[in-house]
Amino acid sequence: MAIVINEDQGMEHQLEERIGLECPYCGVYAHMSPQSVPDAASLLRDRPKHVGLVYKCDACDAPVFLRFAVREYKENRVELYRNFIELERPKEKFSFSYLPKHTEVLFREALSCYSNNNFNAFASMCRRASTSAFDALGEGGKLRAFEEVMVAQDIAGIDDESFAPIKSVLFGSGQHEDLPLLNRAQAGILLEVLKDMFYQCFVRHGKLARAIKVRRFFVSESNDDSLQSA
């Protein structure tokens, strides 16, 4: 079923076929309602191949821009394919403050590539981010990280063949040009695996060390108090 923009009534509303997606602003998976629809008369005159519509996120009211390909121009109506391109993608989040500075810079850029659907640029930046992380971890760091990733593969139940490109990106020792080409699904796995690896190697350590430091601080404070009140 196509989306139809009609010369007389504007967009034909089909509420049961509303669009649902992850909002780039509030991060909620929400329904999107059409907010700004191009004028059918000008589309019929100019006949562009793609048409942009503004939807409104039902959760936070933010405008969400979507681009549709035109399926067909008819006498007084324009039919669009239902598939669309999100012009703004939700940003991937991570506890960046626990990463070594160099790794943080590279991983932020990796996530930016991922959010923009540039999956091979993403893979290249993952290689750079992981190499910088191994350097920061010091001797034995790469091996430790490798073991964490093996555990992640086991937990996720991913077979060796599907996992090979992910391992190659993170741990391969060849030139940058030798990186395997990744599709969307593989890039998604790489994203989760690398986030988990960084979590295990840096975030978990940092959070735990900070939490214990705070506990010790309060214990020593209360000891001081009890000494004073004695």
Ligand SMILES: [Zn+2]
């Ligand atoms: Zn929203």
